[in-house]
Amino acid sequence: MxxxxxxxxxxxxxxxxxxxxxxxxxxxxxxxxxxxxxxxxxxxxxxxxxxxxxxxxxxxxxxxxxxxxKQAHERTYLVQVRNVITEERLEALKYGVDIEVKEGNVYRAKPVDAQMAGAPENFEQLFPHYHHVPHSWITITLTEGKFHQVRKMVKAIKHPCKRLIRVSIEDxxxxxxxxxxxxxxxxxxxxxxxxxxxxx
Missing domain, CATH: 3.30.70.580 (Pseudouridine synthase I, catalytic domain, N-terminal subdomain)
Incomplete structure (x- = not known):
């Protein structure tokens, strides 16, 4: 059996x-x-x-x-970033940003998709003070997985990550x-x- x-x-x-x-x-x-x-x-x-x-x-x-x-699999993350993100910065993220990877090498990280998002409903505030300072929510979809890639990508567009939630892997x-x-x-x-x- x-x-x-x-x-x-x-x-x-x-x-x-x-x-x-x-x-x-x-x-x-x-x-x-x-x-x-x-x-x-x-x-x-x-x-x-x-x-x-x-x-x-x-x-x-x-x-x-x-x-x-052979097939790359998509993973989508809901990301709270510091400060209000602009469309220009979001477009820069979509175009691809350079991040540092293993042994100091630079890698051009490009998401499959990146979009503005709303704050999740019925959401537990781990850090209530974040709610009262300027921030934005975005979604980022990747098929690659470099070390701390999402955090490094949003930092590269000058919006440090405050909270990172993986919301899907494929379906x-x-x-x-x-x-x-x-x-x-x-x-x-x-x-x-x-x-x-x-x-x-």
């Missing part, structure tokens, strides 16, 4: 790392109010200061299928999920929404 794998999407909260084990005193995925089966691991990561959609599974093949396949959506919430998906639904041939 074929092995039965498990697939989950999680709203990773702010101030939690995307792993179950760490030598550091940090909040872990195991601190979520959910009993994950043995062998569950995260696909891709969100750093501690970022939040939103995270994939967990017991299927070790998903990482290769998602990140090493997997964060939707109305709340921080810390876990949802299990059927295998076919999971791969269909990621636009991956899961019979590979």
């Amino acid at each position: 074929p092995e039965q794998f498990k697939y989950y999407i999680v709203y990773k909260p702010y101030n939690m790392v995307s792993q179950f084990v760490s030598p550091d005193a940090v909040r872990l995925l195991g601190d979520l109010d959910f009993e994950f089966p043995e062998g569950t691991h995260a696909i891709g990561r969100l750093d501690s200061n970022s939040e939103g959609l995270l994939i967990l599974t017991t299927n070790k093949k998903v990482t290769k299928l998602l990140f090493e396949g 997997l959506l964060l939707g109305d999920m709340k921080p810390g919430e876990v949802r299990e998906l059927e295998e076919a639904d999971f791969f269909n929404k990621l636009n991956i041939d899961y019979q590979q």
Whole structure:
């Protein structure tokens, strides 16, 4: 009988790392109010200061299928940036900006899309004082994933990141999920929404 794998999407909260084990005193995925089966691991990561959609599974093949396949997969982020962003700055972001990557090399980062956005509804204010200072919300969609890429991109247009939330990976959506919430998906639904041939 074929092995039965498990697939989950999680709203990773702010101030939690995307792993179950760490030598550091940090909040872990195991601190979520959910009993994950043995062998569950995260696909891709969100750093501690970022939040939103995270994939967990017991299927070790998903990482290769998602990140090493011929087809690039889109990931969309909702970003709160400091100060009111102008259309000119947004256009500059769409055109592509230079960011520093590994070992000081410069990389031209170009999003698939970047748009103005409204503040999320029914949204928990982690830092209430941010609401009272000039800021903007934008969405950025990428198919590449350099280290801290979104944060570096908005900093390059002089709008430092204040909050970063991944809201989708292909057709997997964060939707109305709340921080810390876990949802299990059927295998076919999971791969269909990621636009991956899961019979590979």
